Amino acid sequence: xxxxxxxxxxxxxxxxxxxxxxxxxxxxxxxxxxxxxxxxxxxxxxxxxxxxxxxxxxxxxxxxxxxxxxxxxxxxxxxxxxxxxxxxxxxxxxxxxxxxxxxxxxxxxxxxxxxxxxxxxxxxxxxxxxxxxxxxxxxxxxxxxxxxxxxxxxxxxxxxxxxxxxxxxxxxxxxxxxxxxxxxxxxxxxxxxxxxxxxxxxxxxxxxxxxxxxxxxxxxxxxxxxxxxxxxxxxxxxxxxxxxxxxxxxxxxxxxxxxxxxxxxxxxxxxxxxxxxxxxxxxxxxxxxxxxxxxxxxxxxxxx
Amino acid sequence: xxxxxxxxxxxxxxxxxxxxxxxxxxxxxxxxxxxxxxxxxxxxxxxxxxxxxxxxxxxxxxxxxxxxxxxxxxxxxxxxxxxxxxxxxxxxxxxxxxxxxxxxxxxxxxxxxxxxxxxxxxxxxxxxxxxxxxxxxxxxxxxxxxxxxxxxxxxxxxxxxxxxxxxxxxxxxxxxxxxxxxxxxxxxxxxxxxxxxxxxxxxxxxxxxxxxxxxxxxxxxxxxxxxxxxxxxxxxxxxxxxxxxxxxxxxxxxxxxxxxxxxxxxxxxxxxxxxxxxxxxxxxxxxxxxxxxxxxxxxxxxxxxxxxxxxxxxxxxxxxxxxxxxxxxxxxxxxxxxxxxxxxxxxxxxxx
Numbered sequence: 001x002x003x004x005x006x007x008x009x010x011x012x013x014x015x016x017x018x019x020x021x022x023x024x025x026x027x028x029x030x031x032x033x034x035x036x037x038x039x040x041x042x043x044x045x046x047x048x049x050x051x052x053x054x055x056x057x058x059x060x061x062x063x064x065x066x067x068x069x070x071x072x073x074x075x076x077x078x079x080x081x082x083x084x085x086x087x088x089x090x091x092x093x094x095x096x097x098x099x100x101x102x103x104x105x106x107x108x109x110x111x112x113x114x115x116x117x118x119x120x121x122x123x124x125x126x127x128x129x130x131x132x133x134x135x136x137x138x139x140x141x142x143x144x145x146x147x148x149x150x151x152x153x154x155x156x157x158x159x160x161x162x163x164x165x166x167x168x169x170x171x172x173x174x175x176x177x178x179x180x181x182x183x184x185x186x187x188x189x190x191x192x193x194x195x196x197x198x199x200x201x202x203x204x205x206x207x208x209x210x211x212x213x214x215x216x217x218x219x220x221x222x223x224x225x226x227x228x229x230x231x232x233x234x235x236x237x238x239x240x241x242x243x244x245x246x247x248x249x250x251x252x253x254x255x256x257x258x259x260x261x262x263x264x265x266x267x268x269x270x271x272x273x274x275x276x277x278x279x280x281x282x283x284x285x286x287x288x289x290x291x292x293x294x295x296x297x298x299x300x301x302x303x304x
Numbered sequence: 305x306x307x308x309x310x311x312x313x314x315x316x317x318x319x320x321x322x323x324x325x326x327x328x329x330x331x332x333x334x335x336x337x338x339x340x341x342x343x344x345x346x347x348x349x350x351x352x353x354x355x356x357x358x359x360x361x362x363x364x365x366x367x368x369x370x371x372x373x374x375x376x377x378x379x380x381x382x383x384x385x386x387x388x389x390x391x392x393x394x395x396x397x398x399x400x401x402x403x404x405x406x407x408x409x410x411x412x413x414x415x416x417x418x419x420x421x422x423x424x425x426x427x428x429x430x431x432x433x434x435x436x437x438x439x440x441x442x443x444x445x446x447x448x449x450x451x452x453x454x455x456x457x458x459x460x461x462x463x464x465x466x467x468x469x470x471x472x473x474x475x476x477x478x479x480x481x482x483x484x485x486x487x488x489x490x491x492x493x494x495x496x497x498x499x500x501x502x503x504x505x506x507x508x509x510x511x512x513x514x515x516x517x518x519x520x521x522x523x524x525x526x527x528x529x530x531x532x533x534x535x536x537x538x539x540x541x542x543x544x545x546x547x548x549x550x551x552x553x554x555x556x557x558x559x560x561x562x563x564x565x566x567x568x569x570x571x572x573x574x575x576x577x578x579x580x581x582x583x584x585x586x587x588x589x590x591x592x593x594x595x596x597x598x599x600x601x602x603x604x605x606x607x608x609x610x611x612x613x614x615x616x617x618x619x620x621x622x623x624x625x626x627x628x629x630x631x632x633x634x635x636x637x638x639x640x641x642x643x644x645x646x647x648x649x650x651x652x653x654x655x656x
Contacts (some may be wrong), residue, residue: 025648219651227644231636238436238632244624246519250558253522255461255500259566263496266472270490274329275483 004045014228022220026213030185035196035296036130036207038109039075044215045103046071048167051085052118064165070171074134074178077111079103080167084158086119089301096127104129108196108207108296110137112172116163117304122154125301130204133198133298134175135181137189140300146173147302154304170283188212189298196296207296236290313337313345314556314589333444333552335586340611345588364409367533370543371398378511379543381408382536392451392540393511393602394609408543412594413531414523416452416539416616423450423599423614426621434625436632438605441625447604454536454595455517456508456544459525459552461501462559464586468495468567468582472574493571499563499584505596506558508544512543512600513611514554519622520615523596527617531595541595548591560584 034086040095048063055063063080071078079100087095094190100113107186125146128137138145150169152162158170187200190212206212211219312330314563319328329336332499337345341628371380373391379478380391380398387557391398424447431442440446445544473490477484502645505527507517571577597616602609 024637108519220648223644223647223651226647227640230643231640232640235632238636239627241434242436242625242627244515244519244622246622247378248518248521249565250501252562252568253501253504253558254562255502256503258500261495261497261570262498262646263494264570265492265494267494268489269471269491269492271430271487273485275485278479278482278484280482 001297010154011228015225018221018224018228022217022224025220026217030213031201031206031208032210033208034204034206035108035207035209037104037106037109038205039077039130041072041075043078043107044071046078047103049081051077052082052158054084054118054158054163056160059160059164063164066168066171068127071111075144076130077109077112078112078171078172078174079102079113080116081113082116082118082163083087084118086121087117087123089123089125090103092117092123092125092301093127093299096125096167097129097298100127100129100297112174116166118154118158118163120154120236121304123125123301124151127297127299128198130207130296131198131200132297133189133191133207134187134200135178135298137198137298138187139177143173143177144300146176148304150170151304153248162179184213186217187254188214190215190295191298193297198296198298310342310346311341312549314586315552324429333556337587339614341587347550349640356571363533368536370406373398376413376511379545381541381543382539384422392453392600394544394604395602396447410456410593410595412528412592413454413535414525414527414594414596414617415529415535416597418597418599418614418616418619420450420452420599422619423616426614426619427601427612430621431625436628436635437625438628440458441603443603446601449603450540450599452602453510453598453600454539454541454601456542457505457594458508458544458548458555459505459591459592459594460548460552460555461503461590462555462586464499464501464559464563464581465478465585465587466495466497466499466563467581467583467585468497468565468579469493469577470571470577472571473576473578475574475575492572493574493577495567495570497566501559501562504555504558504562505553508546508548508551508593509542510545512542512613516613516622517598518610520613520618520620522578522599523615523617528594535595539597545592548593552589554591556586559586577653594609 046067048060048067050060067080068077073258077100078274081096081099096113096115100111101107103113104111108130110132112132113127115125115127116173117125124144126136126140126143128135147250148171149165150162150166152159170213184202185199190197197208197210197215199212199214200206201207201213310328310337311317312319313335314335315330315333317330317332319330319337322329322336325335327338329343368381371378371382372378373394373396375396376391378391378393378398390396412597427447427450431437470493472493474489474491475573476487479485501523505517505521505523507514508566599614599616601612601623603612603626604610608626610624610626612621614621
């Protein structure tokens with residue numbers, strides 16, 4: 001019991017050591033290069049694109065003003081794109097990322113594009129670029145939970161007033177989530193398709209195609225745990241060779257030719273047969289597909 | 305009837321009458337006999353000791369010195385031409401304790417065939433495959449501690465009465481259409497047999513690990529000779545401190561396992577065998593007290609004694625190698641570190 005406790009304690013210490021060693025190694029050279037193009041207020045291209053002609057001029061003017069002020073406050077571009085033409089989910093995501101980069105004129109700028117879908121089976125999507133990738137990219141589920149409170153479902157005829165409120169609320173949420181963002185040196189988001197990382201390190205936002213410190217630390221911890229498993233396996237295998245194992249089989253002492261079977265019978269008693277139905281299972285198909293989009297976007301969406 | 309007048313034929317302890325089973329039972333080795341059976345066994349027993357045996361016992365008493373180890377309690381016998389200086393077990397000095405009575409004279413002996421050089425060579429080749437033993441374990445000083453020792457053994461021949469009954473099942477499966485069929489044929493298996501085991505040894509020395517002595521078996525009893533003091537010349541011998549009653553549980557266990565193997569070998573072709581009666585009664589045991597040759601070595605490492613033995617007749621070696629845990633941990637750490645560094649370079653995200 002005491003020995004087992006010591007072993008458990010040793011392994012716990014090893015895990016703590018692995019964690020600190022991984023952190024230490026990562027901190028030797030935490031960042032390398034930065035693709036991010038920081039926001040400049042004189043290059044602000046925040047805009048409302050009402051492709052569904054939902055709002056009247058007064059509403060559009062009001063919303064543009066709100067978006068602009070929000071953009072200045074957050075120091076990132078904010079594009080709200082309202083569309084009524086149906087696109088599938090992947091197409092929405094690709095469109096949002098590509099359209100944002102098209103508006104910005106270059107990749108990796110700080111900003112978001114909110115795609116509001118007015119078609120049936122609507123799929124609203126928030127595409128994040130630059131520092132928005134780490135501020136909003138990892139919290140889109142929470143974001144859409146709050147967003148859904150002021151979002152009219154797609155089964156209803158779009159109400160301009162309701163959507164006016166949706167966009168206004170969206171801007172408020174942008175500010176709220178930005179204010180609530182807690183900087184953590186080893187948190188990161190990744191654009192899996194393009195291998196781009198978004199992270200914040202030492203108070204500075206980064207967009208890199210080089211592995212983020214947080215990802216490297218996770219990999220190192222996993223690798224060292226694999227090392228610990230290898231250590232344990234090698235240790236146990238070798239230790240096994242240092243155990244006493246030889247033992248003579250006592251059957252060698254049976255006197256040959258001196259065994260006398262007084263009775264030796266195998267009598268048939270009965271036979272019975274059972275049957276079970278073979279259950280067949282059919283498998284359904286499913287999969288994931290995605291089209292390519294320009295690099296450096298993360299985000300999330302939800303059906304309404 | 306005074307049941308105490310009968311001795312157990314297996315272990316020589318007093319037999320007592322058990323009213324519940326109406327049998328004479330041995331409280332020590334748990335054997336039981338009917339009154340008729342024990343009377344028959346006693347009638348066949350020879351109680352006389354011939355003159356030649358008496359003379360041999362007298363010679364043994366005259367020419368055997370007993371040395372005692374105050375440290376571990378070992379009693380070492382050797383002939384009166386040599387003096388034991390160190391204990392073969394704990395390597396501490398021993399003192400002359402006196403003479404032995406003729407009761408300790410073994411009946412038979414197998415002489416050493418394996419020389420000291422052969423035993424050392426065997427040990428060297430065995431230990432060279434184990435790189436994590438402590439450094440001084442391989443030293444020549446350690447090898448010098450190897451002692452040619454006659455170990456006292458009780459060797460038993462047992463007659464076992466087996467009563468075995470089981471339910472055997474032969475199961476086959478097949479598929480037809482959308483159904484899977486299972487056919488089970490049941491058989492009643494009965495085996496009643498008289499099994500005899502011969503030459504099961506059990507060492508009568510409590511300090512030496514029983515498993516170690518079992519591991520260097522078997523001995524070839526065809527080379528068994530009557531004991532003579534000349535066999536002790538140049539070697540030591542151990543005085544037994546466990547009598548045949550003490551070793552009988554081990555003998556019974558091994559004899560029963562041997563008779564089990566006879567029964568299992570006779571039952572073939574079944575998918576499942578469920579025993580209902582599995583009784584193996586040792587009805588008679590013949591004993592022989594003998595000295596068997598063993599090259600013995602012990603090594604104390606971190607308060608634990610590691611024992612090694614080489615069969616002095618066949619050269620079979622057994623023992624538990626001491627493990628230098630720190631050495632092993634360093635080796636494992638080196639391997640896991642090398643693998644981790646390679647994996648970190650390949651998958652750690654440092655090159656991308």
